[in-house]
Amino acid sequence: MVIDVTSYEVVITSDRTMMSNHHGKEFLGFLATGPAVGLPEKLWMWLAAPKIKVDGEGRPIEAPYGLRKIEAKLIDAGFRAAVIDPDHIHKHLDGMKVLMVGHHDFFAYGPPSNEWWLITGEEPVNRLSFMRFMRSETVRKAKAKGVKVIAGGPAAWQWLWELDFWRECGIDVVVDGEAERVIVDLVRKALDGEELPNYVFVGPADTPSIDEIPVIKAASVNGLIEVMRGCPRGCKFCSVTLRPLRFIPLDKIEKEILVNIKSGITNAILHSEDVLLYGGDGIKPRPEAVIKLHEMVRKHVKGSIAWSHASLASIKYAEDNFKLISRLASEYLLTEGQNFLGVEVGIETGSPRLAEIIMPAKSAPYPASMWPEVVEDSFRIMHENTIIPAATLIIGLPGENSYDVVKTAELIDKLRPYRSIIVPMFFVPMGVLKNRDWFKKQYLTSDHIDLMIRIVNHTLYWAEDIMNKFYLREPYLTPLRFLLKLFIQYVKWRLSRLVPVIEATTHR
Amino acid sequence: MLDIELKSHHMVIVLDSDLDGLEMVLRNMAELSIKNGFRRFVIHVISTYGNPYYLEKLRYLLQSITSYTVVVRYEGSSSSDLLKLINKLPSDSSIFIRRDSPLIDALKERGLNIYLW
Numbered sequence: 001m002v003i004d005v006t007s008y009e010v011v012i013t014s015d016r017t018m019m020s021n022h023h024g025k026e027f028l029g030f031l032a033t034g035p036a037v038g039l040p041e042k043l044w045m046w047l048a049a050p051k052i053k054v055d056g057e058g059r060p061i062e063a064p065y066g067l068r069k070i071e072a073k074l075i076d077a078g079f080r081a082a083v084i085d086p087d088h089i090h091k092h093l094d095g096m097k098v099l100m101v102g103h104h105d106f107f108a109y110g111p112p113s114n115e116w117w118l119i120t121g122e123e124p125v126n127r128l129s130f131m132r133f134m135r136s137e138t139v140r141k142a143k144a145k146g147v148k149v150i151a152g153g154p155a156a157w158q159w160l161w162e163l164d165f166w167r168e169c170g171i172d173v174v175v176d177g178e179a180e181r182v183i184v185d186l187v188r189k190a191l192d193g194e195e196l197p198n199y200v201f202v203g204p205a206d207t208p209s210i211d212e213i214p215v216i217k218a219a220s221v222n223g224l225i226e227v228m229r230g231c232p233r234g235c236k237f238c239s240v241t242l243r244p245l246r247f248i249p250l251d252k253i254e255k256e257i258l259v260n261i262k263s264g265i266t267n268a269i270l271h272s273e274d275v276l277l278y279g280g281d282g283i284k285p286r287p288e289a290v291i292k293l294h295e296m297v298r299k300h301v302k303g304s305i306a307w308s309h310a311s312l313a314s315i316k317y318a319e320d321n322f323k324l325i326s327r328l329a330s331e332y333l334l335t336e337g338q339n340f341l342g343v344e345v346g347i348e349t350g351s352p353r354l355a356e357i358i359m360p361a362k363s364a365p366y367p368a369s370m371w372p373e374v375v376e377d378s379f380r381i382m383h384e385n386t387i388i389p390a391a392t393l394i395i396g397l398p399g400e401n402s403y404d405v406v407k408t409a410e411l412i413d414k415l416r417p418y419r420s421i422i423v424p425m426f427f428v429p430m431g432v433l434k435n436r437d438w439f440k441k442q443y444l445t446s447d448h449i450d451l452m453i454r455i456v457n458h459t460l461y462w463a464e465d466i467m468n469k470f471y472l473r474e475p476y477l478t479p480l481r482f483l484l485k486l487f488i489q490y491v492k493w494r495l496s497r498l499v500p501v502i503e504a505t506t507h508r
Numbered sequence: 509m510l511d512i513e514l515k516s517h518h519m520v521i522v523l524d525s526d527l528d529g530l531e532m533v534l535r536n537m538a539e540l541s542i543k544n545g546f547r548r549f550v551i552h553v554i555s556t557y558g559n560p561y562y563l564e565k566l567r568y569l570l571q572s573i574t575s576y577t578v579v580v581r582y583e584g585s586s587s588s589d590l591l592k593l594i595n596k597l598p599s600d601s602s603i604f605i606r607r608d609s610p611l612i613d614a615l616k617e618r619g620l621n622i623y624l625w
Contacts, residue, residue, distance in 0.1 A: 157571070160564075167561075198560060199563065200580075201577060203575060205576070
């Protein structure tokens with residue numbers, strides 16, 4: 001049977017770990033950052049990243065937001081471009097001239113993938129899946145017929161460590177940074193057969209203005225939409241903070257929500273480094289702007305609303321000064337279709353000394369010396385308002401000493417009463433620290449091990465509670481829930497056996 | 509050439525060993541940024557390591573740059589590639605080369621901004 005599909009000259013894609021809605025549960029996507037622990041890889045992949053619905057041309061109903069932005073920019077510029085599911089790009093082999101691949105973590109060097117890799121000694125499935133895709137027959141055929149391959153996204157820098165694979169895949173250009181201002185010109189030059197550069201790093205002067213950021217044309221994974229870009233806090237380990245701060249206007253956000261709703265996506269994830277700073281006054285939240293945003297979102301979104309990220313200092317400041325968290329929770333978030341709010345937050349360290357050096361403005365407007373109190377207070381505020389944070393913590397920050405690790409462990413103990421998931425991550429050089437050394441296994445001390453065990457115990461304790469009361473409650477997700485509960489038991493068992501072995505191989 | 513390359517300062521790095529001149533390149537970028545307002549740089553690389561392996565030697569430099577837009581191009585490995593490149597670049601381009609590089613003879617008496625390490 002001959003399938004008649006529109007011919008796209010530019011095909012934008014990624015591997016399965018990215019091209020999935022993770023059963024409609026964004027957090028499950030994190031499973032793709034680990035190896036298939038205790039389960040066959042196929043089953044693990046199904047848990048983390050099931051296939052997504054596509055149309056007759058292989059265009060996914062939902063696709064990663066970053067790919068959607070590139071697609072929109074190219075369509076607006078007049079190109080025949082589309083995001084295509086990785087299993088369906090063969091349908092476009094004849095017309096394809098440029099293949100664009102994007103990823104959050106191409107080779108599992110980012111957090112938390114590199115950490116699971118380091119701990120288990122096994123390659124995470126995101127790396128395996130992406131490399132398998134790039135080695136697929138279709139990609140090889142595309143390259144053989146002269147298709148230009150452009151790689152980009154937040155993990156673009158990782159290609160600099162994979163030069164053999166770069167050569168094997170015949171990558172033409174890697175674009176690192178916000179691409180809106182350069183991508184149209186780059187694709188045009190690729191289509192015209194001009195010599196392309198190997199690497200483009202988009203610096204702050206070339207970050208797109210609000211007007212240059214397009215509105216997505218088709219739905220994003222789990223209704224994720226951007227409300228801000230950049231962050232004013234200036235933490236040294238973070239690459240986002242290098243970009244200027246921009247607030248996406250409400251009318252643009254509304255248009256994107258409507259695009260998602262039209263495709264049947266009833267939920268929304270507001271993406272920002274700190275949702276509470278939307279329309280803010282420097283590092284202080286401004287309640288009117290945040291309320292207007294939520295009012296507009298709730299007007300359209302009948303399902304759940306999540307925040308991608310919020311800062312702990314903003315949570316404390318907003319609640320202490322304006323009761324903003326309780327107001328948002330009761331009036332806009334925890335309504336009929338929703339019984340909790342998920343958000344990622346960054347603890348990073350429990351040491352005021354290290355906080356002052358590495359992230360002096362993360363606690364602002366409170367002083368860095370108050371950082372542990374800021375963390376504890378905001379965890380309490382979130383717990384009281386049924387907001388469930390997935391918190392990150394960085395092990396091996398440059399300049400970290402055993403005092404810092406002990407202070408962090410003390411903080412973890414204080415956070416025990418508050419419902420949360422805490423994920424330890426090893427330092428990965430990014431932001432202004434991107435030329436620093438990676439955290440390596442041999443740097444692990446017994447203090448680190450002690451800290452990690454406390455964190456895992458905290459997370460396992462609350463994970464069961466979260467699964468019992470909040471997460472995966474829908475009847476159709478029962479098998480998934482069962483598998484995850486089994487996985488938690490397996491981790492507990494493995495941990496009890498692994499701890500003595502790890503302790504024996506680390507040094508004080 | 510991309511549009512962003514048109515308003516950039518051009519640099520040539522002759523890379524036939526580890527890039528010990530890293531600080532020199534970064535300093536040159538900072539000076540040009542302050543003096544002439546450049547926020548974009550095109551780095552043209554002549555290297556015997558080949559494409560894309562030359563990027564391994566350039567990695568630390570690229571990871572050290574956070575404030576500017578940088579475009580990197582591989583331009584070949586021989587002295588004739590170097591001469592061909594220099595002929596098409598603006599005369600104020602900066603050239604970074606190892607003091608004892610065999611390609612240095614090709615640059616003599618051209619009145620270019622040459623930085624030796």
